[in-house]
Amino acid sequence: MKTKFIIPAACILGLALAVAWMANIFNDRVPPGTVESAAQAVGDAVPVVTGEIMIVEPVPGTIVAKQATDISSRILARVEKILVRAGDTVKKGDLLIQLEQADLLSRQAQATELVNGAKARLKEADLQNKRIKELFKQGMVARSELDQTQASTDSLQAELSQAQQLLNETQTTLLYSTITAPISGRIVDRYAEPGDTATPGGTLLSLYNPQSLRIEAHVREQLALSLNIGDAVSIQVPSLSRELQGTIDELVPAANAGARSFQIHVLMDYSVDLLPGMFARLLFDLRKEERILVPTDRIARVGQLDIAWVLSDGSSQKRLVTTGKKYNDLIEVLSGINEGDRILPVQR
Incomplete structure (x- = not known):
């Protein structure tokens, strides 16, 4: 009977001990309050200043060939x-391509024979016409016979011209069977x-034509109206990790009513590894602005958070910051640090 109660009691006791252990009851606790971190040397602190940077607007584009067929x-x-x-x-x-020519050669041969036959009949008709003219001068034939002979000659001349045109057509068609690079x-x-x-x-x-590659992009109306043909444009090709320079070659003088944008074409220098259809990014300089810039090695990345240590009242203070773009060895700080703060090296 006692065993019946001992087993459940032991289970409950074991569960209570497990909960207590997970709650960290058996370890020493730190009393509530703040713990001062060891301050870095004041000489290591770098004052936060603002710098003038160029605000750039990226515009996606596609590499296309101006000459394509x-x-x-x-x-x-x-x-x-x-x-x-x-x-x-x-x-x-x-x-490039050779098409079958057997039928075409046969038609050309037929047209050639038609021309030869028309020439032979016309030659005979010319001789007959000359004889009739001589007889007509001598008054031995009627005028109607002379007119009939002349009409026959003219008809054969027309047949020869028709046969010659047919021969030209077959010769031209034969040329179409050989396709060359335009x-x-x-x-x-x-x-x-x-x-x-x-x-x-x-x-x-x-x-x-690889020499005719250019970038085709759609630019918002306000920006497009400030552009001119010949303006220099910076180009990024992310897949090649490459930056190029280009010039605006064409501005389409009609906006896309749905997207409220204008199409532009930007020429760039030839490179063997650039191919049609590749993604490119155009960078347009808009204006200069004052922004807070700090050395990149003074910002620590922890997971998805950016952290900086600032000297405050002789001790280091950890702050969460929001960073922006990188400019060589400097990084833009959007929030968390103000001008005049002194930023310390990253603390491990």
């Missing part, structure tokens, strides 16, 4: 061979393979 066929024909692939560099006039540049993509049927207007290759 989709290469397509002007005739319906089977693709015989494609000599380039994505990433290849080509020069203007280089052979500009010097780099192949972006290949949309067909040998054996495919090329249709008029269907894209086979895409090509761009």
